[in-house]
Amino acid sequence: MSKDIRAALVKITGRVQGVGYRAWVQAEALDLGLTGWVRNENDGSVQALVVGTDRSVADILERFRKGPPGAIVRSVEQHDTSLAEPPTDFRITK
Known part of the structure; x- marks a missing residue:
């Protein structure tokens, strides 16, 4: 992974299920050109x-x-993490 690329694992708590949070995260991530999953x-x-x-x-x-x-x-x-191979898209996984 390039030194200019950052990978972060994030946990969000509160009322974040049943409110469209994952679909919103995916749209925001794509808007910013990010890859990963939620x-x-x-x-x-x-x-x-x-x-x-x-x-x-x-x-x-x-x-x-x-x-x-x-x-x-x-x-x-x-927290920042390292990846052997960064994802190529942004997905809702479950």
Whole structure:
């Protein structure tokens, strides 16, 4: 993976399931040119992997804190990660 590309694993908590959060994340990620995935977790949170430029990843992290209409975001926890092979698209996985 290029040094100019950042990968972040993100956990979003609050009222983020049943409000269109994953579809919103996918649309926002595509708007910013990011790749990765987003999924619901059994604990009621949403987890996402976002891969792109440092600026684009920082931008989507800010957007995650606001969320779509109907969502109430309590926390956004993220940590950078390394990937052998970055994803080529952005998917909703579950």
